[in-house]
Amino acid sequence: MRPPDSSSVVPYDVEFWHRRQDPLPLAAVSTEIKPAVLHKKLVLPSQAVTFMIGKRGKSIEQIRQQTSAVIKIHETGPTSTDMALEQTQLFGSSHSLQLVSIHGSQSDVDHTQLLIEEKLRLWKKQQLLLYQ
Numbered sequence: 001m002r003p004p005d006s007s008s009v010v011p012y013d014v015e016f017w018h019r020r021q022d023p024l025p026l027a028a029v030s031t032e033i034k035p036a037v038l039h040k041k042l043v044l045p046s047q048a049v050t051f052m053i054g055k056r057g058k059s060i061e062q063i064r065q066q067t068s069a070v071i072k073i074h075e076t077g078p079t080s081t082d083m084a085l086e087q088t089q090l091f092g093s094s095h096s097l098q099l100v101s102i103h104g105s106q107s108d109v110d111h112t113q114l115l116i117e118e119k120l121r122l123w124k125k126q127q128l129l130l131y132q
Contacts, residue, residue, distance in 0.1 A: 038102075044100055051122070063115045067108045
């Protein structure tokens, strides 16, 4: 097969593409900006996590629906001794600890943390009433 001669080759017209007024097809343009995924870990007393989950998981499901964040409850305690030490100082050494991780956009993670902190305040009030 012979290579094409110069008379049969259509040159690429750069100027034509610069002069075009019509926009590119939508499939070729993407303006969607995906928010960065943030990961946050909380170490909480196991009893507080049980309270946060609620009966039949209703409380944790409400938090998930309100924020669209992914909330994972890990069965084992914290892997970092620094995290465990800090939480032991906050909650006392009598509590077993559990790791809760939150994944999502910055606003979803922040909102989820606020809702979890709200549940923790309720749990602490309940604990105070039980031990009076």
